[in-house]
Amino acid sequence: xxxxxxxxxxxxxxxxxxxxxxxxxxxxxxxxxxxxxxxxxxxxxxxxxxxxxxxxxxxxxxxxxxxxxxxxxxxxxxxxxxxxxxxxxxxxxxxxxxxxxxxxxxxxxxxxxxxxxxxxxxxxxxxxxxxxxxxxxxxxxxxxxxxxxxxxxxxxxxxxxxxxxxxxxxxxxxxxxxxxxxxxxxxxxxxxx
Amino acid sequence: xxxxxxxxxxxxxxxxxxxxxxxxxxxxxxxxxxxxxxxxxxxxxxxxxxxxxxxxxxxxxxxxxxxxxxxxxxxxxxxxxxxxxxxxxxxxxxxxxxxxxxxxxxxxxxxxxxxxxxxxxxxxxxxxxxxxxxxxxxxxxxxxxxxxxxxxxxxxxxxxxxxxxxxxxxxxxxxxxxxxxxxxxxxxxxxxxxxxxxxxxxxxxxxxxxxxxxxxxxxxxxxxxxxxxxxxxxxxxxxxxxxxxxxxxxxxxxxxxxxxxxxxxxxxxxxxxxxxxxxxxxxxxxxxxxxxxxxxxxxxxxxxxxxxxxxxxxxxxxxxxxxxxxxxxxxxxxxxxxxxxxxxxxxxxxxxxxxxxxxxxxxxxxxxxxxxxxxxxxxxxxxxxxxxxxxxxxxxxxxxxxxxxxxxxxxxxxxxxxxxxxxxxxxxxxxxxxxxxxxxxxxxxxxxxxxxxxxxxxxxxxxxxxxxxxxxxxxxxxxxxxxxxxxxxxxxxxxxxxxxxxxxxx
Amino acid sequence: xxxxxxxxxxxxxxxxxxxxxxxxxxxxxxxxxxxxxxxxxxxxxxxxxxxxxxxxxxxxxxxxxxxxxxxxxxxxxxxxxxxxxxxxxxxxxxxxxxxxxxxxxxxxxxxxxxxxxxxxxxxxxxxxxxxxxxxxxxxxxxxxxxxxxxxxxxxxxxxxxxxxxx
Numbered sequence: 049x050x051x052x053x054x055x056x057x058x059x060x061x062x063x064x065x066x067x068x069x070x071x072x073x074x075x076x077x078x079x080x081x082x083x084x085x086x087x088x089x090x091x092x093x094x095x096x097x098x099x100x101x102x103x104x105x106x107x108x109x110x111x112x113x114x115x116x117x118x119x120x121x122x123x124x125x126x127x128x129x130x131x132x133x134x135x136x137x138x139x140x141x142x143x144x145x146x147x148x149x150x151x152x153x154x155x156x157x158x159x160x161x162x163x164x165x166x167x168x169x170x171x172x173x174x175x176x177x178x179x180x181x182x183x184x185x186x187x188x189x190x191x192x193x194x195x196x197x198x199x200x201x202x203x204x205x206x207x208x209x210x211x212x213x214x215x216x217x218x219x220x221x222x223x224x225x226x227x228x229x230x231x232x233x234x235x236x237x238x239x240x241x
Numbered sequence: 242x243x244x245x246x247x248x249x250x251x252x253x254x255x256x257x258x259x260x261x262x263x264x265x266x267x268x269x270x271x272x273x274x275x276x277x278x279x280x281x282x283x284x285x286x287x288x289x290x291x292x293x294x295x296x297x298x299x300x301x302x303x304x305x306x307x308x309x310x311x312x313x314x315x316x317x318x319x320x321x322x323x324x325x326x327x328x329x330x331x332x333x334x335x336x337x338x339x340x341x342x343x344x345x346x347x348x349x350x351x352x353x354x355x356x357x358x359x360x361x362x363x364x365x366x367x368x369x370x371x372x373x374x375x376x377x378x379x380x381x382x383x384x385x386x387x388x389x390x391x392x393x394x395x396x397x398x399x400x401x402x403x404x405x406x407x408x409x410x411x412x413x414x415x416x417x418x419x420x421x422x423x424x425x426x427x428x429x430x431x432x433x434x435x436x437x438x439x440x441x442x443x444x445x446x447x448x449x450x451x452x453x454x455x456x457x458x459x460x461x462x463x464x465x466x467x468x469x470x471x472x473x474x475x476x477x478x479x480x481x482x483x484x485x486x487x488x489x490x491x492x493x494x495x496x497x498x499x500x501x502x503x504x505x506x507x508x509x510x511x512x513x514x515x516x517x518x519x520x521x522x523x524x525x526x527x528x529x530x531x532x533x534x535x536x537x538x539x540x541x542x543x544x545x546x547x548x549x550x551x552x553x554x555x556x557x558x559x560x561x562x563x564x565x566x567x568x569x570x571x572x573x574x575x576x577x578x579x580x581x582x583x584x585x586x587x588x589x590x591x592x593x594x595x596x597x598x599x600x601x602x603x604x605x606x607x608x609x610x611x612x613x614x615x616x617x618x619x620x621x622x623x624x625x626x627x628x629x630x631x632x633x634x635x636x637x638x639x640x641x642x643x644x645x646x647x648x649x650x651x652x653x654x655x656x657x658x659x660x661x662x663x664x665x666x667x668x669x670x671x672x673x674x675x676x677x678x679x680x681x682x683x684x685x686x687x688x689x690x691x692x693x694x695x696x697x698x699x700x701x702x703x704x705x706x707x708x709x710x711x712x713x714x715x716x717x718x719x720x721x722x723x724x725x726x727x728x729x730x731x732x733x734x735x736x737x738x739x740x741x742x743x744x745x746x747x
Numbered sequence: 748x749x750x751x752x753x754x755x756x757x758x759x760x761x762x763x764x765x766x767x768x769x770x771x772x773x774x775x776x777x778x779x780x781x782x783x784x785x786x787x788x789x790x791x792x793x794x795x796x797x798x799x800x801x802x803x804x805x806x807x808x809x810x811x812x813x814x815x816x817x818x819x820x821x822x823x824x825x826x827x828x829x830x831x832x833x834x835x836x837x838x839x840x841x842x843x844x845x846x847x848x849x850x851x852x853x854x855x856x857x858x859x860x861x862x863x864x865x866x867x868x869x870x871x872x873x874x875x876x877x878x879x880x881x882x883x884x885x886x887x888x889x890x891x892x893x894x895x896x897x898x899x900x901x902x903x904x905x906x907x908x909x910x911x912x913x
Contacts, residue, residue, distance in 0.1 A: 085838050107762070117755050124762055131766035135773055142777045145784035149813065150838035208641035210615060685828070688793070695893045696794035696805070698874035 052183050059187030062238050065163045066195045067229040072163030076196060077221065079154050086200030088147040089154060090193035092136050096158050097167055097192075100125075100132045101185030104168040105178055125168045126159075133159040163192060199225065250498030252491055254625040255483040256660050258582075260455055262419045265541040268549035270423045273565050275322050279347040279556030280593040281307065282334050286383045287390050288314035293345055299326050302356040304532050307345055316391040317381045321534040321554035324349040335578035335585050335592045344593070347556065358530040365438045365527045370400065373442040373527070380526035381533045381596075385518035386410060386487075387579065389597045392519055396442055398508065405511035407448040408496055409436050409520055411463075412480055412487035414453060415580035418600040420537040421517050423550040425452065425459035428521055429466040435520030436475060438527050443513060448475050449496050450517070455482040484582065485658040489514045491627050503654050518599075538594055540566050544573025544603030553594050559601055560590040572605035582659040614667035622661035622671065628654050632661040632671055639678040644685050647678055655679070785809050791832050795824045796873035797895030799846075804873070812837075820845045824894065853909040854892040855899065857885055861906035868898035868907060 065071045072093075079089040104125045112118055137155045141148045148155070158164060167188045171181040202224055211220055284290040291308040301307060301320040308318035324347045331341035365373065378393030409432065413421040425432060436448045450467075452460050460479060467475055480486050480495050490501040492514060499510040507514055518536060525531045534555055541548040546567035553562055559576070563569060577584040578592065580600055594601075622632035630651050638646040655675050662672045789809040800821035802808040811817035812833070819833040820842040827844060834841040857868075857877075862885050869877040869885060876892045879885030887898075887907075899907045 081838060082835070111758060115754055115758060116751070117758055120755055120759060124759060127759070127762050127766060131770060134770050138770075138773050138777055146787060146836070149784055150836075152838070205637075208637045208643065691893075692792070692794040694891070695796070695874050698876075698891060699794065699796050699804070702873065702875045
């Protein structure tokens with residue numbers, strides 16, 4: 049039990065995938081313009097992460113390892129992730145066409161989100177069991193969602209603030225991301241990665 | 242003396258301001274004599290304009306009806322003294338942007354002859370509530386706290402809700418204004434009996450009289466009369482002197498600890514608030530049959546030689562009143578009708594005293610206000626907002642013209658009290674910005690409503706055209722059907738006739 | 748070729764096949780979108796049905812926007828506000844108005860001394876704001892007029908003009 053909580057705290061705060069490991073930066077910068085889009089994106093990514101990390105673990109443990117095909121890890125994980133993403137896209141299109149329109153190209157790009165592939169590969173690297181893998185994936189998703197939503201709310205306020213002309217738009221967003229990363233450094237040392 | 246109770250709710254924010262009331266309350270109340278001319282705007286209430294029912298040259302008596310409302314949201318206007326109508330024309334009035342408004346001008350004959358009442362009025366507690374409400378409407382009674390909402394309509398709306406408390410508002414939290422203070426000192430009995438009339442009209446059992454703690458004389462006098470009346474339904478409550486505790490929603494929260502919902506009314510939480518002046522006016526009308534034709538007004542500020550409270554007939558111009566109290570001082574620079582926080586600036590003293598005029602404030606030049614500086618996000622404004630809004634965020638979204646965000650941050654709940662404006666270290670004119678933003682929101686809401694209506698009409702028109710087309714198609718199809726069968730038969734008929742003709746010819 | 752290589756190829760093929768099957772199943776079972784987005788975009792447009800955007804009404808324009816065929820800055824009656832709201836809704840950037848309107852908010856008015864009662868303008872009005880019968884006087888209901896100017900062209904005697912509101 050403690051181990052699972054440590055995994056959660058570790059992935060959400062201490063080794064946050066976006067602000068500490070710097071994985072998954074493309075939706076972080078691209079979808080954080082407004083809060084609804086960010087929330088939608090977080091949900092979609094969380095769904096993909098949890099589904100694909102579980103499936104990847106099962107695939108690795110029960111197919112690749114017995115058949116001694118570990119060298120096919122990367123390509124088979126990518127297949128699984130791509131399939132999950134496609135499934136998610138179908139779901140989003142059905143449930144919320146507006147979200148589909150707003151997120152646009154970023155939904156299929158979840159397939160190349162290095163955080164998603166990173167979770168799957170890290171699970172193997174750290175030799176996590178099934179439950180740990182799921183918690184790891186879920187924690188990664190929660191950390192991603194937390195940071196994405198925080199950044200979106202800050203960007204919404206930046207939109208209307210009185211920013212000097214050279215800094216408006218992407219410049220101030222990147223500076224904000226840097227400051228957020230600084231803040232998250234305060235968590236380091238709390239839990240082992 | 243009836244002991245005031247102290248169990249109060251909590252009010253967020255607000256400011257303790259320098260009251261500056263003693264400069265006017267140290268003088269006794271005086272009555273302004275009949276002026277040479279009375280200028281009565283025909284609309285002295287919130288709602289639709291009333292229409293004059295008298296003509297130029299007509300002689301009127303004091304208390305005679307001279308303007309009647311032609312819709313359900315209005316109040317009548319009565320002549321404040323006897324005389325002759327000399328004009329019905331636009332005149333400067335103390336509206337927000339200094340417009341002229343149509344006014345009935347009466348040249349007073351000095352006799353002040355009152356109109357005789359139609360029949361003697363029965364005692365108020367023998368009249369059923371609906372009759373009382375209609376009677377109150379006829380007296381021209383409106384809310385004398387400043388909003389001048391027609392009182393009868395307010396009571397009628399209130400009787401449709403479940404009510405628990407009546408609250409008489411004697412708080413008068415704005416600096417300089419002391420007209421309600423003097424009213425309670427000099428006419429406490431009229432105020433309290435007016436409260437009893439309201440209790441009867443609303444069929445309620447509890448009436449709280451709320452007075453600020455910086456009015457000890459008024460509290461004392463009200464307490465004395467409460468003891469004389471010995472009516473346990475009337476309870477005195479003392480509230481702390483914080484601005485704007487006299488606002489309707491704020492007072493309800495202070496006295497009963499119930500929060501009026503956003504966009505709602507005090508009747509939603511079972512309370513009805515009336516100004517003490519309104520209560521006294523109701524008494525005058527219901528018991529003595531004198532309609533609302535005069536009110537107490539504070540004349541104050543360092544631009545007035547002898548500040549005091551005066552009882553003035555409605556329609557007396559500010560110039561006449563200032564003359565009576567000794568004129569202006571040398572340092573007089575600006576005139577405000579109302580208080581320093583929520584009053585309206587006027588540029589001429591020809592404006593008349595109307596039902597809403599609680600104070601005439603003449604001030605010397607205020608120290609130069611610095612130019613507006615950028616917002617430093619200090620958050621002082623949020624600390625003082627009595628509605629617990631976030632003026633800082635509202636300011637940013639007002640600058641960005643973001644209607645959706647302004648609504649979600651509660652701009653429509655802003656009471657424009659001016660607290661945030663006063664504390665802002667960057668001197669940002671927040672109250673003005675919010676007023677502009679509210680107007681913009683209203684404009685956008687209007688446009689949206691128009692768009693919805695246009696779409697409805699467009700879709701209805703398309704339906705109609707489709708229906709017409711379908712009917713035409715059906716008719717055509719029917720005709721074709723008929724033609725199919727009718728055709729050969731008709732041709733056969735023609736051939737037969739032709740043959741018969743040919744046979745006959747042969 | 749060794750067995751290992753075949754196992755590897757087979758495993759990947761099986762995974763891909765399974766994934767493909769699952770996706771095609773999902774795609775069949777879950778129907779496509781409901782057109783809700785078009786409705787939401789249509790709500791943001793001013794409903795003047797004036798066709799100044801090039802589409803025969805506001806709904807067709809909304810459909811074109813959602814399909815990606817039309818830019819969001821083609822609506823003059825909507826003005827900058829509508830463009831901003833569309834951009835916010837769709838998560839794209841705001842654009843300047845393609846062609847600014849001639850008058851801010853205008854309504855049409857019929858010159859009654861010239862009108863011949865031909866009913867051509869009545870048929871042209873997309874919101875039925877013109878009242879009148881054949882050979883009888885026509886008039887425009889000012890409250891319902893959206894200022895779309897579609898009635899001006901059909902009038903054979905040119906008796907309709909636009910008047911801007913204060």
